[in-house]
Amino acid sequence: MKHTVSVLVENKAGVLARVAGLFSGRGFNISSLTVGETQDPTMSRMTIVVKGDDAVLEQVNKQLNKLIDVVKVQDFKTETFVDSELIMLKLHASSKNRAEIIQIVDIFHGKILDVTDKNVIVEATGPTEKVDSFLNLMRPYGIKEMARTGKVALSRG
Amino acid sequence: MGKTGAEIIIEALKKEKVEAVFGYPGGAVIDIFDLLFDADINFYLVRHEQGAAHAADGYARATGKVGVCLATSGPGATNLVTGLATAYMDSVPMVALCGQVPTSMIGNDAFQEADITGITRPVTKHNYLVKDVDELPRVIKEAFYIASSGRPGPVVIDLPKDVQKSVTKEEYPDSIKMRSYQPTYEGHIKQVEKLANAIKKAKRPVIYAGGGMLISGAHKELLELVDKANIPVTTTLLGLGCFPERHPLALEMLGMHGTQYANYAVMESDLLISIGARFDDRVTGKIDEFAPHAKIAHIDIDPSAISKNVTVHIPVVGDAKDVLQKLNKIVEPGDTAEWCETIKKWKKEYPLCYQDEGDIIKPQFVVEKIDEVTKGEAIIATEVGQNQMWAAQFFKYSHPKQFLSSGGLGTMGYGFPAAIGAQVAFPDKVVFDIAGDGSFQMNIQELATAVCHELPVKVAILNNGYLGMVRQWQELFYSKRYSGTCLLKEKGCLHNCDEKICGSTLIPDFVKVAEGYSAVGMRILKKEDVVPALEEAIKIKRPVVMDFVVAKEENVFPMVPAGASLRQMLSGIS
Numbered sequence: 173m174k175h176t177v178s179v180l181v182e183n184k185a186g187v188l189a190r191v192a193g194l195f196s197g198r199g200f201n202i203s204s205l206t207v208g209e210t211q212d213p214t215m216s217r218m219t220i221v222v223k224g225d226d227a228v229l230e231q232v233n234k235q236l237n238k239l240i241d242v243v244k245v246q247d248f249k250t251e252t253f254v255d256s257e258l259i260m261l262k263l264h265a266s267s268k269n270r271a272e273i274i275q276i277v278d279i280f281h282g283k284i285l286d287v288t289d290k291n292v293i294v295e296a297t298g299p300t301e302k303v304d305s306f307l308n309l310m311r312p313y314g315i316k317e318m319a320r321t322g323k324v325a326l327s328r329g
Numbered sequence: 330m331g332k333t334g335a336e337i338i339i340e341a342l343k344k345e346k347v348e349a350v351f352g353y354p355g356g357a358v359i360d361i362f363d364l365l366f367d368a369d370i371n372f373y374l375v376r377h378e379q380g381a382a383h384a385a386d387g388y389a390r391a392t393g394k395v396g397v398c399l400a401t402s403g404p405g406a407t408n409l410v411t412g413l414a415t416a417y418m419d420s421v422p423m424v425a426l427c428g429q430v431p432t433s434m435i436g437n438d439a440f441q442e443a444d445i446t447g448i449t450r451p452v453t454k455h456n457y458l459v460k461d462v463d464e465l466p467r468v469i470k471e472a473f474y475i476a477s478s479g480r481p482g483p484v485v486i487d488l489p490k491d492v493q494k495s496v497t498k499e500e501y502p503d504s505i506k507m508r509s510y511q512p513t514y515e516g517h518i519k520q521v522e523k524l525a526n527a528i529k530k531a532k533r534p535v536i537y538a539g540g541g542m543l544i545s546g547a548h549k550e551l552l553e554l555v556d557k558a559n560i561p562v563t564t565t566l567l568g569l570g571c572f573p574e575r576h577p578l579a580l581e582m583l584g585m586h587g588t589q590y591a592n593y594a595v596m597e598s599d600l601l602i603s604i605g606a607r608f609d610d611r612v613t614g615k616i617d618e619f620a621p622h623a624k625i626a627h628i629d630i631d632p633s634a635i636s637k638n639v640t641v642h643i644p645v646v647g648d649a650k651d652v653l654q655k656l657n658k659i660v661e662p663g664d665t666a667e668w669c670e671t672i673k674k675w676k677k678e679y680p681l682c683y684q685d686e687g688d689i690i691k692p693q694f695v696v697e698k699i700d701e702v703t704k705g706e707a708i709i710a711t712e713v714g715q716n717q718m719w720a721a722q723f724f725k726y727s728h729p730k731q732f733l734s735s736g737g738l739g740t741m742g743y744g745f746p747a748a749i750g751a752q753v754a755f756p757d758k759v760v761f762d763i764a765g766d767g768s769f770q771m772n773i774q775e776l777a778t779a780v781c782h783e784l785p786v787k788v789a790i791l792n793n794g795y796l797g798m799v800r801q802w803q804e805l806f807y808s809k810r811y812s813g814t815c816l817l818k819e820k821g822c823l824h825n826c827d828e829k830i831c832g833s834t835l836i837p838d839f840v841k842v843a844e845g846y847s848a849v850g851m852r853i854l855k856k857e858d859v860v861p862a863l864e865e866a867i868k869i870k871r872p873v874v875m876d877f878v879v880a881k882e883e884n885v886f887p888m889v890p891a892g893a894s895l896r897q898m899l900s901g902i903s
Binding site: 185190241243 | 446447450451454455458475507508509510631632633635636637
C-alpha cells in the first residue's frame, strides 16, 4: 500500500539527511521524495510517498513528528488532496514517427521540449497514474533517458 | 565589542547552571579550555572521551540535570559516539560540545576532521553544526532545552574553531520557543477517565513502570495510586527505584531476567498499565504472546512509543506526573483483593534465589551484602551482562535515580565512568559500580580520573574469568562451546577448556592495576571476607577496587530465552 505524506520542515541544512536517515534507519520504504521551498522561505515542503501498512504509516507519522526540524506532518490518507508529478523522456524519433509522438503528447497536454534529427524530449505532468500511462504509451518508441520528479501534493479546500 | 564564541559557551554553561563538565582537550577546543581554566565550573579530565560521555550520563541520571561533556574534533568526538547512543536509548538529558575544524576547512579532509553531525544524527535527539557565531547563543539555549524537555536525550553541538574565536553581539537568550518542537506534558482528561474506568473494572491489573517514571519524578504519585487502587507494580531495568521494592505489592523487575512473579502477573493480568516504558524485547519476550489477556494502557510523553511494539487500547500522551496526578483525583479501586492474594502467594512460592556453595563466593551474595552494608542507600551503577542482572535482582531499590545502568544499548564499560559522574554529583554518598571483570576493563583507565579528582567510587568486580552472560548463553544454547568468552584463555590452553588445568595467572591482577593508579585494591576469595571487605572499602575515602573472585559458571536465573514467551521461563533452581 502506498501513502502520500506531506511534511513541512525548517528550511535548514541537514534536514533532508535527517528525514532520509530516519527512513533508512527504521526500515521504512520511500517510493519518492520531493522537496522545495514554500511561500515562507524559512520552511520547505517535502512530499513523500511511502510503502507500508497502516501500522507502518502511523510510525512514519510519529517518527517524522519527533524530528526537531519537522513543523507539521499531514497524512493524506485521511484528507483529500490533489497531486501531480512531472516526467521527461528523451525518445528515439525520426521523421517517420515524430508526428505520432507529438500526437500522443498533445493528448496528454504535454510539451515538446527539444527536437533533433534523431531525438525528441517530451514532458508530461499530472497524477501518477496519468504519468504512468503516458510512459507506457511512449515505451515502444524507445526511451533513451528518463527523469521523473516524484509527486507533489496539497490538501484540497 | 561583543563576546567570542568561546566566551558565549562558558557564559551559557553558567546560565544553565552547569556545575560539572567532563571532557578531554584537543586542538579544536583549546579556546574553550583556555577559558575553562579560570571559570567557576568544575572540569573533570577523563582518560578517554567515552568515559566523559558516560560520566556526563551518570551525572544526569543521578541528578535529573543535563550532563555536559566536551571533546575535540575528529577522534575526540567519535569517541563520544557510544556514550551518546547509550544516552539516546535510555532518554538521558545530555549536551555534548565537540570541536570542529574551521568552517573554511570543513569538507577538505582536514587534520582531525570528521562529519560529526552526520555520524551522530541517528544516536542523538538533535544536533547542530554552528557555522555562524551569531547563531551560537540561540543554538546552545535550544540544545539545553531540547535535551531536558519532553522525552529527554543527548544533543550534540559541533563548534568549528573559527566560530569559537569570532565575536558576536548576540546575547544568550533567557528563554526559547520553537515552532517545530512542543512536547505534550498534559495528559488528555478523557483518556485519563478511560483509564480510571478500566482500573475500576479490572480484576487483575498490573502497573509496568519504566525509566520515564524517574525522568518525570512521579514516584510519589505512583505510590499514591497503588495505595488508592491496590495494583501491584513491576518495573523495567531502567525503572528500578521508582517503586520501593520492599513494598508488599512490588513485583520487582520483569522480563528476560525478571522475577517469576512479575512475569506471571503480566501474563495473567487483565489490565496492564505501562507508564514511561517502551515494550522493549527484553521485557516482552515473544511479543505476540505478551500479556495475552490484558487490555493495555500506555502513558508516555513520546507518542511514537505508543503502539510501536504492541497495540495499545488506552493511549495517554503526557508526562507521567501530570497524568498520575489527574488519575489519582478520580481513580476508584477495582476488586483486586483476590489478585493481591495470588501475588502474595507467588512471591512466597517463587522467590529470587541462588544456591549457596560453602566457602565459594556467589556473585548474588556479594550484591546482597552491598545492599545490606549500605542499608540499601548506595547509588549503584552497573556494567553490562550478568553483573548487571544480579545487581538488578539482588539489591532492593527504594529510591529514584539510585540505579544507573545502560539498559537499551547495553554498553559494557558504562558503569565505572557513570559511577564517577554520580559521585561528582553526590560527593557524600556511597557510590558502587557493580562490575564484571570483562566490562570493567572497557573503561578501566578512568581509575586515573577517580583518583585525581578524589572521587571515592567503589568498584565491586564479580570476577569469574568469563564474559559471563555470553558464556551462559553458550552453556545453555550452544553446547557449552565457550568460543571467545574465557578471559583467561592463553595460547597454550586446550581448545576445549579444562578448568582443572587452568592456570592461576591473573589477567589482569586488578589489585595491582588499582595500586598502579594509586587507588586501593583488594582481593576477596572467601565468603566470610565479603562483608568485612565491603565495610572497610566504604570507610576508605578513596577509590577502591574490590576483586571478588566468584563462582566461575554461575548463571542468571530466572531466564526467558531470547525470542521465547515469558511463559517459557527457566527457573534454573529446583
